[in-house]
Amino acid sequence: xxxxxxxxxxxxxxxxxxxxxxxxxxxxxxxxxxxxxxxxxxxxxxxxxxxxxxxxxxxxxxxxxxxxxxxxxxxxxxxxxxxxxxxxxxxxxxxxxxxxxxxxxxxxxxxxxxxxxxxxxxxxxxxxxxxxxxxxxxxxxxxxxxxxxxxxxxxxxxxxxxxxxxxxxxxxxxxxxxxxxxxxxxxxxxxxxxxxxxxxxxxxxxxxxxxxxxxxxxxxxxxxxxxxxxxxxxxxxxxxxxxxxxxxxxxxxxxxxxxx
Ligand SMILES: [Zn+2]
Numbered sequence: 001x002x003x004x005x006x007x008x009x010x011x012x013x014x015x016x017x018x019x020x021x022x023x024x025x026x027x028x029x030x031x032x033x034x035x036x037x038x039x040x041x042x043x044x045x046x047x048x049x050x051x052x053x054x055x056x057x058x059x060x061x062x063x064x065x066x067x068x069x070x071x072x073x074x075x076x077x078x079x080x081x082x083x084x085x086x087x088x089x090x091x092x093x094x095x096x097x098x099x100x101x102x103x104x105x106x107x108x109x110x111x112x113x114x115x116x117x118x119x120x121x122x123x124x125x126x127x128x129x130x131x132x133x134x135x136x137x138x139x140x141x142x143x144x145x146x147x148x149x150x151x152x153x154x155x156x157x158x159x160x161x162x163x164x165x166x167x168x169x170x171x172x173x174x175x176x177x178x179x180x181x182x183x184x185x186x187x188x189x190x191x192x193x194x195x196x197x198x199x200x201x202x203x204x205x206x207x208x209x210x211x212x213x214x215x216x217x218x219x220x221x222x223x224x225x226x227x228x229x230x231x232x233x234x235x236x237x238x239x240x241x242x243x244x245x246x247x248x249x250x251x252x253x254x255x256x257x258x259x260x
Contacts (some may be wrong), residue, residue, distance in 0.1 A: 010043075014062050017041045017049055017121070020207035024123050025169075025216065025243030031214065032057050032124035037199070038247050039123045039210075040110040046070060052101030057125075066103045067096040073111035077173055087169050108172035109201070116189050119203045123210040126199035129221040135197050143194050145235040149244050152236075154216035156191040157245040158182070158242050164196040171195070192217050 021039045024031050031037065037057050040050035047067055051057065055064035076082070082090075084178045091103055094111075106124060113122050133142045143161035146152055160182045165174045175193060183188050191213045193201040202213035227233030236244075 008122070009011050013041055013043060014049065014065060017065060018060055018062065018208060020121060020123060021051060021060040023207075023211055024125050027058065029218075030128040031218070032127075037123075037125040038104045038106050038110070038149065040107070040114060040121070042068065042070075042114040042120050044049045047096060048111060050103050050107045050110050053104045055101070061188045064101060066100045066107075068094040068103050069096060069109060070111045070115060073108050074115065076108060076169065077112060077176055079169070082169055084168070104226065105168045106171075108169060109175045112172060112176055113179075113193075113201070113203055118205050120205050121207050122201060122203055122209045123207075123214055124199060124201045125214060127214070127218045127221070129218045129225070130200050131192065131198075132225060133221050134194055134199070135163045138224070138228065139194065139196055142221065145233075147220065147223050147227065147233060147235060149236075150245045151216055151220040152241055154191065154212045155220065156186075156188070157241045158186060158190075159217070160193040162193060162195050164198065165167060167198070171198075175201070231252075 017039060020041075024037060024039060027033070035054050035056055038051040039057065039068040040048050042048045046071055049065050050068050051060060052064050052066045072090060076087070076090050079086075086107065087108075091105065091107060092098070093182075095103065095109075110122050110124075113119055133139060140160060143159040146157065160178050162171075162174050163179045165171050175195075179190060179193065189203070191203060191209075193203070195201070200214065200217055202210045202217070204213060224233060
């Protein structure tokens with residue numbers, strides 16, 4: 001696939017990001033419609049590519065991808081009291097090519113997440129099944145308890161849960177706070193971050209890992225909702241969840257599935 005002149009990165013990386021975006025935007029999967037959601041990929045230690053504002057995941061083309069510098073967006077996370085117009089200016093200033101389309105305001109959290117160890121791709125969606133839980137009092141239980149081993153293999157022993165805040169800078173700051181606390185407590189980077197009343201972010205070394213975490217989180221949400229509808233769901237114990245998360249054969253399986 002030819003690269004847009006606006007994007008200076010390798011056509012292969014753009015093709016992988018476009019394919020991930022098309023997978024995430026597939027209408028039958030009910031993960032994102034219209035301009036919902038976004039996806040990104042790390043190009044180097046300095047830059048990343050991300051869906052531009054207003055583009056559609058399902059039909060994303062290379063002209064709808066923008067390359068941005070990581071550092072100015074990440075340093076914005078330490079800023080206090082920025083107005084929406086200041087945030088907008090910083091987003092435009094971070095673009096490698098000023099004539100390219102403006103990145104989504106959610107590029108702020110993509111930038112920071114792409115600096116976590118082992119994270120090369122990020123996919124953010126608003127799945128119906130997951131949001132059905134994130135818009136209820138069940139969000140915390142769904143984030144911290146596990147019902148099936150494969151949920152642990154693809155999504156980790158727990159999800160990060162971020163309380164609802166305004167999308168944009170405040171959300172990026174809240175995500176950073178919640179992920180830092182998660183890493184301190186669990187001792188490894190998360191696979192999936194849940195945003196209350198908003199959606200899901202999947203992180204991975206490959207597009208396949210992002211897809212696996214997204215689809216498995218959706219499946220887990222459907223199982224959780226089914227369990228609640230039938231009665232009290234029977235959760236795996238914390239000890240069992242921790243054991244599966246660290247088992248050598250499961251680590252091997254994660255590797256074979258392209259999740260590591
Ligand atoms: Zn969103």
